Amino acid sequence: MADESVKKPEFVLNKKKTDTAAEKPASSGTPGKKRVVIVKKGPPANGVSNRDAQISAVKKVVPSAIPSQKANESASSGAVHPSSAEHKTLAPEEKKTPSSFEFGSRRPNVKAGNLSDHPRSNDYRSGGFRGPRNNYSNNQGGYNNNYQHRDGGFTGAQAREGYQNRERDSQGSYQGRGGAGGRPPFAQGQGRPGSYRSGPAGSRPGFAGQRTNGNSRPGFTSSRSASHSAPAPMPDVRSAGKKAFKGKKQQVYSRKDREDLFDESSLYDNKKKTETPASVVPKQIDIMETISVSDLAKKMNLKASEIISKLMAMGMMVTITQSIDSDTATLLASEYGCDVHLVSLYDETVIESEKISEADMLPRPPIVTVMGHVDHGKTKTLDAIRHSNVAAGEFGGITQHIGAYSVSTPKGKITFLDTPGHEAFTMMRARGAQVTDIVVLVVAADDGVMPQTLEAIHHAKDAKVPIIVAVNKIDKPEANPDHVKTQLSEHGLTPEEWGGDTQFVSISALKGQGIDQLLEAVLLQAEVLELKAPVSTRAEGKIIESRVDQGRGIVASVIVQKGTLHQGDSFVAGIYAGRVRAMFNDLGQRIQEAGPSTPVEVLGLEEMPNAGDPFQVTESEKDARSVSSKRQELKRFEDAKAVKKVTLDNLYQTIDASEVKELKVVIKADVQGSAEALKASLEKLSTKDIRLVVIHSSAGAINESDVLLAAADSNAFIIGFNVRPTPKAKLLADQEKVDIRKYNIIYKAVEEVTLAMEGMLKPDTKEEITGTLEVRNTFKVPKIGLIAGCYVTDGLIKRSSMVNLIRDGIVLYTGKVTSLKRFKDDAKEVKTGFECGLGLEDWQDIKVGDQIEAFEYVEVARKLGDTLVDEKADAEKRAVERAAAMKAEAAAALEAEKEQIAAEKTAAKAKKAAAKQETAKQAETKRENAKTEKEAE
Numbered sequence: 054m055a056d057e058s059v060k061k062p063e064f065v066l067n068k069k070k071t072d073t074a075a076e077k078p079a080s081s082g083t084p085g086k087k088r089v090v091i092v093k094k095g096p097p098a099n100g101v102s103n104r105d106a107q108i109s110a111v112k113k114v115v116p117s118a119i120p121s122q123k124a125n126e127s128a129s130s131g132a133v134h135p136s137s138a139e140h141k142t143l144a145p146e147e148k149k150t151p152s153s154f155e156f157g158s159r160r161p162n163v164k165a166g167n168l169s170d171h172p173r174s175n176d177y178r179s180g181g182f183r184g185p186r187n188n189y190s191n192n193q194g195g196y197n198n199n200y201q202h203r204d205g206g207f208t209g210a211q212a213r214e215g216y217q218n219r220e221r222d223s224q225g226s227y228q229g230r231g232g233a234g235g236r237p238p239f240a241q242g243q244g245r246p247g248s249y250r251s252g253p254a255g256s257r258p259g260f261a262g263q264r265t266n267g268n269s270r271p272g273f274t275s276s277r278s279a280s281h282s283a284p285a286p287m288p289d290v291r292s293a294g295k296k297a298f299k300g301k302k303q304q305v306y307s308r309k310d311r312e313d314l315f316d317e318s319s320l321y322d323n324k325k326k327t328e329t330p331a332s333v334v335p336k337q338i339d340i341m342e343t344i345s346v347s348d349l350a351k352k353m354n355l356k357a358s359e360i361i362s363k364l365m366a367m368g369m370m371v372t373i374t375q376s377i378d379s380d381t382a383t384l385l386a387s388e389y390g391c392d393v394h395l396v397s398l399y400d401e402t403v404i405e406s407e408k409i410s411e412a413d414m415l416p417r418p419p420i421v422t423v424m425g426h427v428d429h430g431k432t433k434t435l436d437a438i439r440h441s442n443v444a445a446g447e448f449g450g451i452t453q454h455i456g457a458y459s460v461s462t463p464k465g466k467i468t469f470l471d472t473p474g475h476e477a478f479t480m481m482r483a484r485g486a487q488v489t490d491i492v493v494l495v496v497a498a499d500d501g502v503m504p505q506t507l508e509a510i511h512h513a514k515d516a517k518v519p520i521i522v523a524v525n526k527i528d529k530p531e532a533n534p535d536h537v538k539t540q541l542s543e544h545g546l547t548p549e550e551w552g553g554d555t556q557f558v559s560i561s562a563l564k565g566q567g568i569d570q571l572l573e574a575v576l577l578q579a580e581v582l583e584l585k586a587p588v589s590t591r592a593e594g595k596i597i598e599s600r601v602d603q604g605r606g607i608v609a610s611v612i613v614q615k616g617t618l619h620q621g622d623s624f625v626a627g628i629y630a631g632r633v634r635a636m637f638n639d640l641g642q643r644i645q646e647a648g649p650s651t652p653v654e655v656l657g658l659e660e661m662p663n664a665g666d667p668f669q670v671t672e673s674e675k676d677a678r679s680v681s682s683k684r685q686e687l688k689r690f691e692d693a694k695a696v697k698k699v700t701l702d703n704l705y706q707t708i709d710a711s712e713v714k715e716l717k718v719v720i721k722a723d724v725q726g727s728a729e730a731l732k733a734s735l736e737k738l739s740t741k742d743i744r745l746v747v748i749h750s751s752a753g754a755i756n757e758s759d760v761l762l763a764a765a766d767s768n769a770f771i772i773g774f775n776v777r778p779t780p781k782a783k784l785l786a787d788q789e790k791v792d793i794r795k796y797n798i799i800y801k802a803v804e805e806v807t808l809a810m811e812g813m814l815k816p817d818t819k820e821e822i823t824g825t826l827e828v829r830n831t832f833k834v835p836k837i838g839l840i841a842g843c844y845v846t847d848g849l850i851k852r853s854s855m856v857n858l859i860r861d862g863i864v865l866y867t868g869k870v871t872s873l874k875r876f877k878d879d880a881k882e883v884k885t886g887f888e889c890g891l892g893l894e895d896w897q898d899i900k901v902g903d904q905i906e907a908f909e910y911v912e913v914a915r916k917l918g919d920t921l922v923d924e925k926a927d928a929e930k931r932a933v934e935r936a937a938a939m940k941a942e943a944a945a946a947l948e949a950e951k952e953q954i955a956a957e958k959t960a961a962k963a964k965k966a967a968a969k970q971e972t973a974k975q976a977e978t979k980r981e982n983a984k985t986e987k988e989a990e
């Protein structure tokens with residue numbers, strides 16, 4: 054042992070790290086240095102020492118494990134450690150040794166074992182290779198485990214190779230022969246007496262016959278006690294082993310390798326040091342506005358169950374997947390001494406506009422929105438402007454989409470947005486006003502100002518957009534343009550000729566009259582507005598509409614507001630990225646670029662943006678993707694924010710609310726705007742008894758997933774607005790019994806859904822009186838009880854009737870008829886003017902003179918009550934009234950108080966005067982008395 058220690062220093066490496074105390078005893082008195090004995094100087098002559106060593110070899114043990122290992126192995130192997138001198142002397146032989154062992158192989162021996170279909174004899178097991186292995190292990194003594202790792206690899210490669218050799222030379226080692234084995238590498242080692250010879254020569258570890266003791270596979274068998282219990286004679290092993298493997302080992306285990314191995318180990322060590330124990334809550338965490346319980350648990354290094362129970366203690370019932378807001382998270386984290394830092398993705402999702410130089414600002418065409426009440430002639434007006442007949446193609450005569458058209462006039466270009474006038478499209482109209490420069494308000498001269506005319510005025514005023522009034526249908530005999538002017542003046546739109554600043558143009562869209570004047574008015578207004586936009590910058594605009602087009606994919610109508618959009622530009626539309634694959638103008642012609650105020654159809658979106666979403670070109674596709682993904686993330690957070698949380702406070706309310714009936718709808722429409730408009734209209738129908746929940750709304754044909762979505766709920770159906778189901782969806786809908794309703798007019802859809810909702814209400818039951826009877830006599834019938842002899846004074850009574858028994862105006866009994874007879878025969882019914890005998894269920898208290906009311910329960914369908922919107926308005930109204938009443942009451946109280954104060958003041962004044970008078974009187978008396986006394990003297 055001592056000897057060995059002396060030899061080892063040749064392989065000592067200065068470790069970069071200070072060894073642990075545990076290492077010190079193992080090293081032979083060289084503190085501060087780690088002794089590493091490398092195999093290149095010690096051939097694998099002995100069997101591998103123990104199972105632990107093998108396992109640790111595979112695991113790649115961290116340095117801290119080294120000392121004990123080293124100590125163990127040193128203890129067991131010291132005596133057989135090869136000397137460097139021996140290596141040196143055997144070096145020439147090594148050159149002859151075929152390099153059939155891949156010493157550096159890290160491949161395990163598993164495969165070899167699997168391949169081993171030859172019976173392995175105990176000879177093999179206990180012989181040749183076991184010998185070297187033991188030596189090998191012994192040589193390691195206090196060697197590091199990384200080396201052992203190689204050991205595993207070595208044996209694997211060896212096994213495989215042996216297997217191949219077996220194929221080539223099957224007699225050799227597999228036949229348990231002695232002497233020169235059949236395997237070439239080992240056979241050559243006939244001259245390798247050592248360990249190979251000590252057992253059956255040529256035997257190979259991985260294929261060492263039957264593994265009755267399981268020790269034939271070096272990588273794994275070495276651990277078995279049977280194998281290393283009988284090590285091969287050491288001296289032989291050393292010499293043979295050195296010759297056979299020295300060269301190979303030198304290649305693989307260079308000094309650098311060793312250092313690398315150490316570095317790797319130290320890395321493990323470092324990693325271990327930086328690891329945070331799972332139970333330590335960090336000092337600060339970053340979260341967004343909401344965070345799911347599971348994410349928070351992860352960030353805080355806590356178990357989700359702990360977070361949940363903490364939240365419960367705070368009065369919140371949440372599940373692991375639910376989200377909590379940042380305030381709650383902050384409160385919770387503070388209990389663990391952890392600060393919450395709120396981060397927002399929004400800043401990162403802003404696409405900066407390009408810097409604009411004044412020189413780049415050029416006049417641009419005005420963007421005009423046409424608004425007005427239903428049927429006042431908006432489409433016809435645009436129609437007249439464009440000389441095309443759009444109205445003819447519309448369903449129900451209502452414009453359903455926002456369309457955008459560029460119109461060239463001799464005096465310049467104008468872009469028109471055709472905004473529908475139906476109330477359901479309020480939202481779209483509001484969006485139209487966002488991009489619009491001028492509103493043309495169409496008012497029918499024969500109809501005057503209507504609710505949606507006023508709504509349009511509000512939208513325009515909100516958006517601070519000037520209005521030009523087109524007084525339409527002046528061709529009609531009942532047309533009264535002046536009346537329209539008067540009406541609109543009352544709403545702040547005073548005609549210029551009346552001293553106001555609003556341009557009024559009288560037109561007849563039908564006849565094409567006044568259209569030129571209207572366009573002139575628009576261009577005049579545009580001139581006043583001095584509309585300019587940069588031309589050469591990256592394009593920015595708004596999505597007017599988006600839809601899925603068969604064969605073209607997602608198509609978005611975009612109005613470019615700034616810059617120029619080119620084919621090939623990368624952009625972000627809402628939260629989705631895209632690249633302009635192709636562009637079309639309003640006439641459907643393919644174009645390469647589009648400047649400010651140009652409406653275009655853009656192809657190349659990955660998903661469908663919403664109408665009104667911003668459209669911005671980015672510098673690169675990468676930018677677009679990055680912004681898009683951040684925006685999507687932000688949206689997910691915003692959606693999560695909307696998650697309804699159950700707290701102890703609202704738990705019962707929620708349970709109560711589960712009694713509320715829900716009608717669920719999937720809306721599919723031809724364009725996104727219609728889907729949204731329909732959604733808004735339908736959701737408004739919710740009442741406190743019945744809720745209308747739109748579970749999904751989007752543009753496109755009704756597909757299978759829509760059907761599946763609706764099928765998941767018994768109260769769900771699908772509305773297709775201007776769309777139809779795909780054949781597969783139709784089939785599925787039939788199978789799943791999902792109702793698909795198709796509409797092409799919004800109000801029809803709303804009407805029918807209202808009816809459906811009314812149908813869902815439990816019908817009211819009502820007593821319907823069918824007849825009245827008078828008790829004129831009573832009889833006792835044995836076994837049956839009291840029978841009333843009645844006369845039907847009105848209507849009729851049936852055997853199945855229910856009755857009320859009334860005495861002195863009080864209903865004493867309500868129940869069923871048990872028997873109804875005419876004389877002795879049972880009767881089905883008895884009509885007015887006839888007498889009958891009547892028995893009542895469980896009731897004997899019948900007296901002559903009692904009135905009997907016969908009735909039936911009938912079900913009456915309930916009407917939908919006030920919608921939640923109406924109720925809210927009512928509640929607000931009531932609150933205002935209450936406030937006014939309270940104010941009046943307070944004023945009256947104040948008044949009364951004032952009066953009282955005044956009265957008190959008057960009373961005090963009077964009292965004071967009386968006192969004064971009294972004093973004066975007393976003084977007078979006093980004076981008189983004095984006078985009298987004086988006179989008497």
Ligand SMILES: Nc1nc2c(ncn2[C@@H]2O[C@H](COP(=O)(O)OP(=O)(O)OP(=O)(O)O)[C@@H](O)[C@H]2O)c(=O)[nH]1
Nearest residue numbers: 427428429430431432433451452474526561562563
């Ligand atoms: N006599 C007459 N009829 C008109 C004129 N303009 C429109 N109309 C008629 O009024 C009806 C409604 O016209 P639209 O252009 O569809 O009206 P709209 O305002 O676009 O209607 P919605 O799309 O439903 O909001 C049609 O029957 C038109 O023929 C007009 O100047 N004179």
